Amino acid sequence: MKKKIILYESQRLYLDCIHYFLQSNVISKNYQIVGITEFGDIEKNISTENSVLFLNVTGINTFDITDYIEKFLEINPTLKIIVNSLTPEARMIKKFFDKGVKSYLGGTTSKEEFLEALHQVMDGKVYINDNAKNALLNFICSVDDLYEKKHNSVEDLTAREKDVLLLICDGLRSKEIAEKLFISTHTVESHRRNMMLKFNINNSSKLVKFALENRLVEY
Secondary structure: OOEEEEEEOOOHHHHHHHHHHHHHOOHHHOEEEEEEOOHHHOHHHOOOOOOEEEEEOOOOOHHHHHHHHHHHHHHOOOOEEEEEOOOOOHHHHHHHHHHOOOEEEOOOOOHHHHHHHHHHHHOOOOEEOHHHHHHHHHHHHHHHHHHHHHHHHHOOOOHHHHHHHHHHHOOOOHHHHHHHHOOOHHHHHHHHHHHHHHOOOOOHHHHHHHHHHOOOOOO
16 A cells, blocks of 8 residues: 555645646655545545645644644654644744654745655655744744843842742742841832842742742742
């Protein structure tokens, strides 16, 4: 039995164009090409081992897509999924790969790049186009910058801020902290605001969570 290339594209015209393109590039000699316009028909066609699923997710809720990807790979763990979407949103691209996708192609993908991605995935490799790669790199760098900024700020805490933070983590209210440290409630609130600014945090519960996760307080 031939392995399959399953093409999901909701618009028949685009689907037929992709189908014809693959046939004209001799892909059909080794693979059976199956075109699908109804999303619900995908599950019926993905059981063949080491098949490839080309999934155009444009217009579909991306959070639902990650659940579907997980489900498809539960049905067939050897399935190789290529996701195609018009806009490379870094968080979602990362989620797609975390779920087991083998390739991501954006809206600028050419027919030559599509063929290259297909061959790479068929060979068991991962392929990601340049736009998506750049979006991921920028996302990772911005996360690293934020992480570094937060952790560098830990060293900037004053001794009094550390005292206030410990008591906040103990569950004390501003008035109770003020009484314990012999300072005014206004001063307590000032320390609280300063720490939230340093850590780029917008409420007290997140401040407590951040302090505990990063061991800023000792018991």
